[in-house]
Amino acid sequence: MTASTAFGQAAATGTAPAFDAARALALAQETFDIEAAAVLGLKARTGAAFARAVEAMLAVTGRVVVMGMGKSGHIGRKVAATLASTGTAAMFVHPAEASHGDLGMIKPADLVLAISNGGESDEITAILPVLKRLGAPLVAMTGNAQSTLARHADIVLDSGVAKEACPLNLAPTASTTAQLALGDALAVALLDARGFRTEDFARSHPGGALGRKLLTHLRDVMRAGGAVPRVGADTPFTELMREMSAKGLGASAVVDGEGRVLGIFTDGDLRRLVEKGRDLRGLTAREVMHPNPRGVIRDDVLAVEAAELMEKHRINSVLVIDDQGRLCGAVSSNDLMRAKVI
Incomplete structure (x- = not known):
C-alpha cells in the first residue's frame, strides 16, 4: 500500500489516524518524485510555442501583465516579480479586480500572460473578450489545451501534469510547481536574449546582500x-x-x-x-x-x-x-x- 493510498482510506472513513512518522516521510518522498516528474515532463512539451512566447515578450513595448487566480495567482505574482527583476517590465493584475476597474491598467502595448491549470477560471474567462478587443497579445499557461483560455490565446504554453502530489489529487501542488518552473524558464530565456548582465541585476537589487556585493566599490x-x-x-x-x-x-x-x-x-x-x-x-x-x-x-x-x-x-x-x-x-x-x- 502506498502512502497516498493509506491517506485516502483514512480520509474516506472520516477518521484522523494517529501520526505515523514513516508515512509522513514516505509522502514527502512521493511528493518530490511527483513534482520532479512534473517539471521534467515539461521538457518534451516545450518547443516552438515557448520560443514564440519569448519573442512576443521581447517585442512588447509596454509590460508583461501576469494574471492568475488562487494558487495560480500566487505563482503569477512570483513570475511577474522574477521577470521585473531580470530586465522584463512586468506586473501582476488580479483577474477579479480587473473586472472592477483594474483592466484600465492594461494597455494595447502590453502582453498578458494568463496562468490557469484548468483554463476555466471564471474571473479570467469573464475578461477574455475585453482583452481580445483591447488588442494586447495573450499568452496562456495552462494544463488544458482545450480550455476556454487556450482557445482565446494567441500562444499556449502547456503546463499540464499527470497528477497532483496531493494524496487526494486535488490541492494544486505538482501543477503549481510546473507553472513556477515554466515561468522561471521564460525569465531565464528573456534575460539571456536581452543581454542582461550581473550589473543590471545588481541595479534592481540594491538593498540586498547581492546588490551590496555588486555595487559597492x-x-x-x-x-x-x-x-x-x-x-x-x-x-x-x-x-x-x-x-x-x-x-x-x-x-x-x-x-x-x-x-x-x-x-x-x-x-x-x-x-x-x-x-x-x-x-x-x-x-x-x-x-x-x-x-x-x-x-x-x-x-x-x-x-x-x-x-x-x-x-x-x-x-x-x-x-x-x-x-x-x-x-x-x-x-x-x-x-x-x-x-x-x-
Whole structure:
C-alpha cells in the first residue's frame, strides 16, 4: 500500500489516524518524485510555442501583465516579480479586480500572460473578450489545451501534469510547481536574449546582500587619509610600531617619497621576528617589511574583489592604491563585514 493510498482510506472513513512518522516521510518522498516528474515532463512539451512566447515578450513595448487566480495567482505574482527583476517590465493584475476597474491598467502595448491549470477560471474567462478587443497579445499557461483560455490565446504554453502530489489529487501542488518552473524558464530565456548582465541585476537589487556585493566599490568602504597606517622606508622600528598601534589595522604600509608602496609590515611579521629572537630596536621599516606585498589592490574595483584577494592569500587586510600606484587607502576584513560586503 502506498502512502497516498493509506491517506485516502483514512480520509474516506472520516477518521484522523494517529501520526505515523514513516508515512509522513514516505509522502514527502512521493511528493518530490511527483513534482520532479512534473517539471521534467515539461521538457518534451516545450518547443516552438515557448520560443514564440519569448519573442512576443521581447517585442512588447509596454509590460508583461501576469494574471492568475488562487494558487495560480500566487505563482503569477512570483513570475511577474522574477521577470521585473531580470530586465522584463512586468506586473501582476488580479483577474477579479480587473473586472472592477483594474483592466484600465492594461494597455494595447502590453502582453498578458494568463496562468490557469484548468483554463476555466471564471474571473479570467469573464475578461477574455475585453482583452481580445483591447488588442494586447495573450499568452496562456495552462494544463488544458482545450480550455476556454487556450482557445482565446494567441500562444499556449502547456503546463499540464499527470497528477497532483496531493494524496487526494486535488490541492494544486505538482501543477503549481510546473507553472513556477515554466515561468522561471521564460525569465531565464528573456534575460539571456536581452543581454542582461550581473550589473543590471545588481541595479534592481540594491538593498540586498547581492546588490551590496555588486555595487559597492572599494573606495566607498576603505580607510583613507590619516586613517591609513603608513611610514617611510627609513622610519625606526619603534615609530613603525606606534603607527600600527595608533591606526588599528594590524599592519602598516611602507612607502617611498612619492607614496608608492614598497612593502608592508604586519602583526604576523612581528610575531615571526620575535620568535627568531631578533633585536628589533635598531632596525628600520625597510629592514623588517615584507617587500612586494600580495595584498595590494586598485581603488576603482568592487569591494568584493578585495574580499576575494584576502581569501586567496589568507590575509586580513589589503592596501589600496590609485591609478598612479600611490597608497590611498586600506581595508580589513572587519571593514568589509561592517559594510555587509561579506
